[in-house]
Amino acid sequence: MKDNHAGMSLSFKIISYIIISILSLTCLFPFLLMISGSLTSNESIIRDGFHLIPQVFSLEGYNMVFTFPDQLIKAYSVTIFVTAIGTVTGLFFITMAGFVLQRKDFKYRNQFSFFIYFTTLFGGGLVPWYIMITNYFNLGDTYAVLILPGLMTPFLIILMKNFIKSAVPDELFESAKIDGANDFRIYRSIVLKLSMPGIATVGLFLALSYWNDWFLSSLFINDSSKYQLQYYLYNMINTMLFVSQMSSGTGVTLAQEIPTESTKMAMALVVTGPIVFLYPFIQRYFVKGLTVGAVKG
Amino acid sequence: MLKKRGFLFELNKNKIMFAMLIPTVLFFLINSYFPMVGIYYAFTSYDFAGGLFGSPFVGLANFKFLYQSGVLWKLTINTIGYNLVFIVLGNALAIAVAILISEVRGKLFKKLTQSIMFLPYFMSFVLLSVLAYNMFNFESGFVNQLLKSMGFAAVDIYNTPWLWPILITLFYIWKNLGYSMVIYLASIMGISDEYYEAAKIDGANILQRIRHITIPMLKPTFVILLLFALGSIMKGQFDLFYQLVGNNGLLYNVTDIIDTYVYRSLKVNFDIGMATAAGLYQSLFGFVLIMSVNAIIKKINEDYALF
Numbered sequence: 001m002k003d004n005h006a007g008m009s010l011s012f013k014i015i016s017y018i019i020i021s022i023l024s025l026t027c028l029f030p031f032l033l034m035i036s037g038s039l040t041s042n043e044s045i046i047r048d049g050f051h052l053i054p055q056v057f058s059l060e061g062y063n064m065v066f067t068f069p070d071q072l073i074k075a076y077s078v079t080i081f082v083t084a085i086g087t088v089t090g091l092f093f094i095t096m097a098g099f100v101l102q103r104k105d106f107k108y109r110n111q112f113s114f115f116i117y118f119t120t121l122f123g124g125g126l127v128p129w130y131i132m133i134t135n136y137f138n139l140g141d142t143y144a145v146l147i148l149p150g151l152m153t154p155f156l157i158i159l160m161k162n163f164i165k166s167a168v169p170d171e172l173f174e175s176a177k178i179d180g181a182n183d184f185r186i187y188r189s190i191v192l193k194l195s196m197p198g199i200a201t202v203g204l205f206l207a208l209s210y211w212n213d214w215f216l217s218s219l220f221i222n223d224s225s226k227y228q229l230q231y232y233l234y235n236m237i238n239t240m241l242f243v244s245q246m247s248s249g250t251g252v253t254l255a256q257e258i259p260t261e262s263t264k265m266a267m268a269l270v271v272t273g274p275i276v277f278l279y280p281f282i283q284r285y286f287v288k289g290l291t292v293g294a295v296k297g
Numbered sequence: 298m299l300k301k302r303g304f305l306f307e308l309n310k311n312k313i314m315f316a317m318l319i320p321t322v323l324f325f326l327i328n329s330y331f332p333m334v335g336i337y338y339a340f341t342s343y344d345f346a347g348g349l350f351g352s353p354f355v356g357l358a359n360f361k362f363l364y365q366s367g368v369l370w371k372l373t374i375n376t377i378g379y380n381l382v383f384i385v386l387g388n389a390l391a392i393a394v395a396i397l398i399s400e401v402r403g404k405l406f407k408k409l410t411q412s413i414m415f416l417p418y419f420m421s422f423v424l425l426s427v428l429a430y431n432m433f434n435f436e437s438g439f440v441n442q443l444l445k446s447m448g449f450a451a452v453d454i455y456n457t458p459w460l461w462p463i464l465i466t467l468f469y470i471w472k473n474l475g476y477s478m479v480i481y482l483a484s485i486m487g488i489s490d491e492y493y494e495a496a497k498i499d500g501a502n503i504l505q506r507i508r509h510i511t512i513p514m515l516k517p518t519f520v521i522l523l524l525f526a527l528g529s530i531m532k533g534q535f536d537l538f539y540q541l542v543g544n545n546g547l548l549y550n551v552t553d554i555i556d557t558y559v560y561r562s563l564k565v566n567f568d569i570g571m572a573t574a575a576g577l578y579q580s581l582f583g584f585v586l587i588m589s590v591n592a593i594i595k596k597i598n599e600d601y602a603l604f
Contacts, residue, residue: 005502009502009503048437049441105311112322119325125332125579126563128576157321183311268427
């Protein structure tokens with residue numbers, strides 16, 4: 001009987017290894033295809049298609065990307081600027097809100113929590129919001145419009161609240177109060193220090209959403225020098241698509257001079273690069289954050 | 298009167314804490330509550346000169362048009378249909394993979410595979426559209442290359458609507474599997490080893506242990522995730538749909554959700570009244586839905602209720 005069970009456990013384990021390996025490879029596969037594509041000559045992509053290993057090795061895509069880097073550098077700086085300012089400001093507001101909303105001696109915490117939570121239940125929709133921003137606040141084509149709407153979300157405030165609740169014991173607030181510290185002082189010198197892992201997690205969520213955003217640019221930005229990185233990529237892809245369709249439709253050999261396919265791949269990689277390099281370092285904060293914040297609800 | 302004094306008293310006592318909430322209150326007031334006034338657009342035929350209250354009032358005409366043209370029905374079916382599939386498949390797969398990973402012992406293998414599966418979550422949706430194009434485009438896409446090398450005819454995937462519900466679901470799972478898997482894995486890690494030891498002594502095999510310990514213990518996590526998902530069942534994964542389908546009108550019938558319709562009405566057609574009406578319908582329908590679900594949950598098990 002015991003042997004039978006052990007055998008079952010073993011085979012279950014082997015099956016687990018196999019399935020998980022296959023799934024991981026599937027997750028990785030599209031990236032490998034893209035990396036290979038960026039290192040393949042454009043002609044080869046058009047003739048042979050995308051392969052896991054470059055059929056004809058070439059760096060022409062990267063050459064193309066770095067021949068006219070002005071726009072790319074501009075988009076990079078916009079995104080870095082927006083991400084930095086947005087993340088720091090957002091974190092400041094979110095941690096303050098989380099701190100106050102978890103204080104048991106703050107009588108109206110439930111009312112304020114509901115005020116925030118209600119916005120996830122009901123809203124005016126995209127259009128009134130869009131008109132408010134463009135017609136009433138005149139924020140079209142400004143950096144502010146790329147930063148302000150993403151400063152906080154109800155989810156992040158709840159996450160932060162749970163973090164502080166589990167990281168800072170209530171008695172600490174009481175004893176700090178007795179020692180004469182005011183609430184902002186308590187927040188600054190106790191809460192911020194003790195809930196660093198939570199702040200890192202929420203900060204990464206914020207930074208990631210700023211970095212990956214293309215939606216705000218697409219709605220509010222016409223001036224191409226203010227495009228976010230992702231929207232710049234999006235536009236470039238569509239332009240390339242247009243160029244190659246034009247040339248195949250009209251016979252004008254524009255596409256032969258511009259290696260559209262490999263440039264697209266190279267550009268996608270250059271835009272995604274920072275996240276892939278930072279990923280091993282930031283990933284564990286997400287895992288930690290989801291474990292503490294989300295499971296507790 | 299007493300209550301009012303109570304508030305002022307609180308305000309005075311905790312003025313610093315109130316002050317610390319000001320940015321948050323202002324943010325939601327402006328970003329979320331102010332636009333609710335604009336719901337009025339849904340009942341107008343918007344014109345630029347008129348603005349909010351100067352445009353001609355048309356009553357329910359916008360809703361009537363959406364309803365009579367069949368758009369509303371199609372959008373509702375698509376939105377809810379996709380979300381249900383996402384919820385069911387997404388959670389089932391995440392639970393299955395989390396259980397499998399928890400049974401694996403190799404630490405490095407565990408870490409590596411978990412990282413790889415979580416990676417797509419960090420990628421932008423614009424990149425997703427690039428990856429999809431590499432796989433599926435007619436001339437050079439990987440899938441068609443594979444088909445051709447095996448002697449089949451290439452398929453024009455971007456012109457084949459019935460494939461897209463499957464592809465969109467696959468991409469959704471590809472992008473989100475790691476995220477929900479991590480949440481479930483954390484819950485599994487939180488289950489005390491004693492249960493498993495006791496079950497082992499009682500002679501339960503691995504499948505029985507999963508069936509009678511792991512899965513029941515995941516229920517609270519599942520219910521919380523389910524409720525959150527149901528709450529936003531009328532909202533779509535706008536980024537996912539828009540980046541995969543874009544302005545490919547051929548696919549709208551099977552891929553258009555309320556969010557993409559509203560976005561297009563705003564950006565392409567600039568039909569403010571209609572777009573607001575569709576957005577309001579989404580908001581109201583979703584609100585009623587979540588209220589009903591919450592009421593039902595409250596009856597079944599108070600602990601799981603959202604509020």
